Amino acid sequence: MIQDRRDFLKKSTYSTLLGLIIPNVPFAQKTPQILLKPAEGTLPDWKNKELIILSDKPWNVETPPHLLDDKVTPVEKMFIRNNGLIPEGNIDINTWTLTIGGESVKTTKTFKIKELKEKFKHYTYQLTLECGGNGRSGYFPQTSGNQWEQGAVSCAEWTGVRLKDILADVGLKDDAVYIGYYGKDIHLSRTPNKSVISRGVPIKKALEDETLIAWAVNGKDIPLEHGFPLRLVIGGWPASVSGKWLDKIVVRNKEHDGEKMSGHSYRVPIHPIEPGEKLAETPENFKIIGAMPVKSLITYPKTGAVIDAGKTLTLRGHAWAGDLEVKEVSLSIDYGVTWKKCNLEAPKNRLAWQHWSLALDFSQKGYFEVWVKATDSKGITQPMVIPQWNPGGYLNNACHRIAVKIV
Ligand SMILES: Nc1nc2c(c(=O)[nH]1)N[C@H]1C(S)=C(S)[C@@H](COP(=O)(O)O)O[C@H]1N2
Numbered sequence: 001m002i003q004d005r006r007d008f009l010k011k012s013t014y015s016t017l018l019g020l021i022i023p024n025v026p027f028a029q030k031t032p033q034i035l036l037k038p039a040e041g042t043l044p045d046w047k048n049k050e051l052i053i054l055s056d057k058p059w060n061v062e063t064p065p066h067l068l069d070d071k072v073t074p075v076e077k078m079f080i081r082n083n084g085l086i087p088e089g090n091i092d093i094n095t096w097t098l099t100i101g102g103e104s105v106k107t108t109k110t111f112k113i114k115e116l117k118e119k120f121k122h123y124t125y126q127l128t129l130e131c132g133g134n135g136r137s138g139y140f141p142q143t144s145g146n147q148w149e150q151g152a153v154s155c156a157e158w159t160g161v162r163l164k165d166i167l168a169d170v171g172l173k174d175d176a177v178y179i180g181y182y183g184k185d186i187h188l189s190r191t192p193n194k195s196v197i198s199r200g201v202p203i204k205k206a207l208e209d210e211t212l213i214a215w216a217v218n219g220k221d222i223p224l225e226h227g228f229p230l231r232l233v234i235g236g237w238p239a240s241v242s243g244k245w246l247d248k249i250v251v252r253n254k255e256h257d258g259e260k261m262s263g264h265s266y267r268v269p270i271h272p273i274e275p276g277e278k279l280a281e282t283p284e285n286f287k288i289i290g291a292m293p294v295k296s297l298i299t300y301p302k303t304g305a306v307i308d309a310g311k312t313l314t315l316r317g318h319a320w321a322g323d324l325e326v327k328e329v330s331l332s333i334d335y336g337v338t339w340k341k342c343n344l345e346a347p348k349n350r351l352a353w354q355h356w357s358l359a360l361d362f363s364q365k366g367y368f369e370v371w372v373k374a375t376d377s378k379g380i381t382q383p384m385v386i387p388q389w390n391p392g393g394y395l396n397n398a399c400h401r402i403a404v405k406i407v
């Protein structure tokens with residue numbers, strides 16, 4: 001039924017029809033896709049051919065869930081989210097610098113990468129980076145921005161120095177409340193020195209052990225598209241706070257006011273609104289997104305898998321919960337009527353995703369949907385359908401569903 005409606009919608013004028021359909025179908029959403037969308041455009045050589053290109057100017061590339069099966073995401077399977085153009089020309093790791101400034105540092109200092117490496121202790125953490133707009137395509141009416149399905153998330157191992165060690169070295173004033181970053185990417189308009197994105201986090205998050213200034217991912221130099229040669233990495237929060245091609249960090253005496261910190265950027269309404277409702281984009285109406293909500297993925301099997309009857313199918317995937325740990329993951333094969341508890345591993349370190357698995361015997365042949373649901377350490381769980389609509393299309397942590405056929 002829903003499938004028919006979608007085909008019908010495609011051929012019709014979307015906007016008029018949506019107005020009619022939404023009130024009658026509150027849970028209108030996509031059924032799991034049996035076939036993956038063919039990627040449009042050409043992929044640069046460095047990318048896995050199965051990644052989905054959402055746009056090429058700037059590059060926005062998504063990873064289908066079955067390619068996120070590795071416990072540690074390999075770089076060639078990491079989603080790419082760029083707001084501007086990747087820095088051009090030769091980047092010299094020997095001359096690249098990081099400046100720490102802003103009104104709330106005692107002294108402004110500039111470090112070469114070599115100096116950072118020599119002066120401060122090195123740490124490696126596996127960190128979950130999820131785009132705030134991951135899952136945006138699930139919202140009706142559609143919101144502007146990249147129409148991510150579920151694959152704008154990665155969990156690789158980042159190596160660098162702690163931001164808190166650098167901040168201790170420059171010295172913080174008592175009024176320090178926030179940090180912001182500046183990167184060296186190029187604005188789409190190619191206006192020189194125009195900031196592409198400059199976001200930040202409260203000082204408390206910035207000073208966590210896991211907040212890194214990183215020069216390596218999975219033991220190697222960071223690939224250019226992921227921020228070579230230096231990037232800020234902050235797990236558990238919208239990945240937009242993890243500034244790539246890092247040039248400067250400012251310590252602020254107020255909430256950072258860089259590009260994409262205002263309006264509805266990475267913000268959601270304070271009071272729930274009706275889907276599609278227009279709301280004045282003032283700080284009184286919108287609150288900034290902090291930790292990402294609890295979420296999970298089925299990474300094996302791939303949706304559309306055809307399994308022989310009588311065979312045990314061991315499903316697996318990952319779950320993560322912003323600043324918290326995941327305490328439980330469950331699967332349902334009957335549309336949420338009953339749930340089975342999965343085996344759940346501890347995270348490699350704080351802010352890393354956790355692996356789950358469950359061996360299932362399907363008692364009969366036919367078409368099944370498998371749903372996965374995670375619960376965080378505070379008892380907060382995932383919605384089964386699309387959560388609160390918001391103008392930016394952020395924070396869709398609805399249960400991931402795949403289709404399986406038992407034959
Ligand atoms: N300098 C810079 N940093 C950036 C961005 C950007 O466009 N420019 N995009 C941000 C956003 S919105 C996301 S989701 C993550 C994506 O990181 P990735 O491309 O390495 O997966 O980088 C963040 N850091």
Ligand SMILES: [Mo]
Pocket residue numbers: 081130131132133238239240
């Ligand atoms: Mo993002």
